[in-house]
Amino acid sequence: xxxxxxxxxxxxxxxxxxxxxxxxxxxxxxxxxxxxxxxxxxxxxxxxxxxxxxxxxxxxxxxxxxxxxxxxxxxxxxxxxxxxxxxxxxxxxxxxxxxxxxxxxxxxxxxxxxxxxxxxxxxxxxxxxxxxxxxxxxxx
Amino acid sequence: xxxxxxxxxxxxxxxxxxxxxxxxxxxxxxxxxxxxxxxxxxxxxxxxxxxxxxxxxxxxxxxxxxxxxxxxxxxxxxxxxxxxxxxxxxxxxxxxxxxxxxxxxxxxxxxxxxxxxxxxxxxxxxxxxxxxxxxxxxxxxxxxxxxxxxxxxxxxxxxxxxxxxxxxxxxxxxxxxxxxxxxxxxxxxxxxxxxxxxxxxxxxxxxxxxxxxxxxxxxxxxxxxxxxxxxxxxxxxxxxxxxxxxxxxxxxxxxxxxxxxxxxxxxxxxxxxxxxxxxxxxxxxxxxxxxxxxxxxxxxxxxxxxxxxxxxxxxxxxxxxxxxxxxxxxxxxxxxxxxxxxxxxxxxxxxxxxxxxxxxxxxxxxxxxxxxxxxxxxxxxxxxxxxxxxxxxxxxxxxxxxxxxxxxxxxxxxxxxxxxxxxxxxxxxxxxxxxxxxxxx
Numbered sequence: 001x002x003x004x005x006x007x008x009x010x011x012x013x014x015x016x017x018x019x020x021x022x023x024x025x026x027x028x029x030x031x032x033x034x035x036x037x038x039x040x041x042x043x044x045x046x047x048x049x050x051x052x053x054x055x056x057x058x059x060x061x062x063x064x065x066x067x068x069x070x071x072x073x074x075x076x077x078x079x080x081x082x083x084x085x086x087x088x089x090x091x092x093x094x095x096x097x098x099x100x101x102x103x104x105x106x107x108x109x110x111x112x113x114x115x116x117x118x119x120x121x122x123x124x125x126x127x128x129x130x131x132x133x134x135x136x137x138x139x140x
Numbered sequence: 141x142x143x144x145x146x147x148x149x150x151x152x153x154x155x156x157x158x159x160x161x162x163x164x165x166x167x168x169x170x171x172x173x174x175x176x177x178x179x180x181x182x183x184x185x186x187x188x189x190x191x192x193x194x195x196x197x198x199x200x201x202x203x204x205x206x207x208x209x210x211x212x213x214x215x216x217x218x219x220x221x222x223x224x225x226x227x228x229x230x231x232x233x234x235x236x237x238x239x240x241x242x243x244x245x246x247x248x249x250x251x252x253x254x255x256x257x258x259x260x261x262x263x264x265x266x267x268x269x270x271x272x273x274x275x276x277x278x279x280x281x282x283x284x285x286x287x288x289x290x291x292x293x294x295x296x297x298x299x300x301x302x303x304x305x306x307x308x309x310x311x312x313x314x315x316x317x318x319x320x321x322x323x324x325x326x327x328x329x330x331x332x333x334x335x336x337x338x339x340x341x342x343x344x345x346x347x348x349x350x351x352x353x354x355x356x357x358x359x360x361x362x363x364x365x366x367x368x369x370x371x372x373x374x375x376x377x378x379x380x381x382x383x384x385x386x387x388x389x390x391x392x393x394x395x396x397x398x399x400x401x402x403x404x405x406x407x408x409x410x411x412x413x414x415x416x417x418x419x420x421x422x423x424x425x426x427x428x429x430x431x432x433x434x435x436x437x438x439x440x441x442x443x444x445x446x447x448x449x450x451x452x453x454x455x456x457x458x459x460x461x462x463x464x465x466x467x468x469x470x471x472x473x474x475x476x477x478x479x480x481x482x483x484x485x486x487x488x489x490x491x492x493x494x495x496x497x498x499x500x501x502x503x504x505x506x507x508x509x510x511x512x513x514x515x516x517x518x519x520x521x522x523x524x525x526x527x528x529x530x531x532x533x534x535x536x537x538x539x540x541x542x543x544x545x546x547x548x549x550x551x552x553x554x555x556x557x558x559x560x561x562x563x564x565x566x567x568x569x570x571x572x573x574x575x576x577x578x579x580x581x
Contacts (some may be wrong), residue, residue: 005285011369012291019376023306026328026392029321045317048310055249055256058190063323063386064461066253069174069186071540072461080537097544099185101468121319122387126457126533131386136397137453139387 035058040117050107059098063124070098077112077119084112144572146227146492149211153485155230156203157569160239160478163196164562171555175548188244191256195240195286196218197473198254202269203233204481205340209276209293211488212347216290218278225271232268236261252310252326259311266304268333273297285361287350288368292343299336303329324388332378338477340377345433345480348487353420368407374399381451385460400451410437428495428503432483435511439475442518443468458533462548462555462574463547464525471518474510474561485572492579503571509564516557524550 003030023065051057059069066072094100103111122139129137143151170189206229214220240257243249250258277297280290306329309315315322345358358364380396446468449455457467489495495503524547531543544551 008286008291008365010297012372015369015372015376022377022395023328026321026324027309027315029318029389041317041319042313043317045313048319048322049250050409052250052252052256055187055191055247057253058187058256061461063383065327065382066463067186067190068463068466074527097541099187118319124385125536126385129457131454132456134254135452135454136394137384137457138390 043113045116047110050111054101074124075119077116087112143223143227148223149360152207153576154309154573156200156207157573159196159200159564160569163200164565166193166196168559168562171558174551192244194254196277201477206272208344208484213279217279217283219282221275225275225457229268229271230262236264269296288364289343289346289359292339296340297335303333327382328379331382332375341477341480348483384453384456393580403448410441429483429486430477436476436479458529462525462528463521467518467521474514489575506564506568513557513560517561520550520553
């Protein structure tokens with residue numbers, strides 16, 4: 001291998017190292033988890049697998065990320081009139097636009113718990129943010 | 141049977157174009173789901189159609205960039221790739237696609253957004269990419285001074301590998317159990333992954349412009365390298381705008397915001413070069429690959445303006461999660477990426493045979509069908525997105541069905557223009573497949 005444009009190589013390597021450091025900093029954040037949070041974290045991880053298994057993301061969003069056919073589910077668990085029982089019944093019965101899902105009772109419990117825990121992570125609705133003059137936004 | 145380099149190039153181009161045709165028609169079927177869910181029955185619902193469409197189009201882009209690199213590698217480096225390795229790569233690629241499509245049809249999911257297939261199919265896909273990277277790095281590492289497009293191909297190859305693997309960090313419970321970190325990583329990797337194939341595609345555009353102009357000035361100039369490094373910087377750090385509403389570290393969002401604002405430099409550069417571009421366009425308007433590159437230039441301009449505004453958190457707060465985001469994604473995928481890849485395909489074909497007058501006329505017809513329908517397509521999605529943004533701000537607790545009724549006319553327009561767009565793209569792709577079949581090299 002020959003060295004091509006040494007100056008460009010140095011810039012590339014510097015940027016790449018910066019990128020790696022930034023990535024590692026993001027990855028290692030979960031180390032700061034308390035024992036109390038551990039149980040909920042496991043439930044969240046397991047529930048997410050069920051969410052993926054039934055490909056809920058094809059139609060629904062979490063924090064605005066996902067499909068567009070159905071509503072955003074980030075805060076569905078705390079939405080007025082949407083109890084845990086309502087969510088379970090909706091998943092099992094389906095609607096005009098949503099198929100019914102034949103989930104086991106464990107899966108159903110797990111996915112509803114997942115939605116409850118996602119809801120606890122924050123509020124995604126625009127009304128929950130403050131807009132600063134420089135264009136940045138902050139959660140209220 | 142011994143495969144020649146041209147056989148491999150033809151194999152990849154045909155695979156890419158077939159994926160484009162399949163992808164656009166899955167898109168048409170998926171869009172019909174917004175209007176009438178009973179068209180195909182719920183057996184093949186949105187749950188399968190969306191990933192089928194997204195995967196086919198993603199694979200079109202991947203197969204397209206691989207075809208471009210293999211087609212122009214010798215001319216760019218004077219060193220050929222290994223045909224055996226390339227064939228093995230193709231076999232793995234096809235195995236991955238077969239496995240992914242089968243799992244979607246049988247509703248066997250388990251993956252994340254854009255890669256919804258069971259993670260096992262990521263193995264043949266990434267193995268195929270490793271073979272590709274190894275195969276073409278062998279050639280470019282023998283070159284002394286790299287023009288900017290070799291830097292871009294090198295970067296794209298490397299970063300696709302890194303970000304695709306990063307995308308699968310969720311398989312480790314340690315990551316998956318921390319929802320906010322997991323989601324941050326997901327959008328970090330997805331954002332950079334798109335940037336990685338953009339590097340491969342824009343590298344091809346640089347190569348083609350050099351070829352058309354007949355000199356290597358634009359790909360070895362200082363400004364080309366400055367813009368390349370700015371692009372690389374954006375690939376690495378400009379993904380924060382995907383997660384402004386996510387309650388993750390503020391520093392991640394601030395970096396994303398600041399880095400995305402450096403894209404104004406690209407816009408200023410486009411405006412600065414406007415007059416020159418028009419002069420070049422006048423001289424090369426008859427040349428088919430150039431026509432596609434000019435279309436890509438137009439869509440870069442439109443999408444860059446949209447991206448700049450969408451990167452401002454105060455605007456992103458309202459547009460995020462609406463059809464405005466889809467309009468931007470589709471505008472870039474079809475208007476920029478596909479146009480450059482089709483330019484590459486035209487260049488590949490025209491270096492083997494001369495287009496007849498009648499085929500040029502038909503291609504021109506398809507070209508304008510695509511451009512006009514894409515304008516309507518993007519406008520209808522943006523309008524539906526604006527309606528959704530207003531509705532969701534004012535009606536947090538209302539039924540989602542109410543929104544569907546409000547945006548229905550725009551979704552109808554989106555579906556109709558999408559069907560015309562699919563006709564144009566698949567007609568053009570079919571013509572190109574026929575031309576590739578008739579290549580006698």
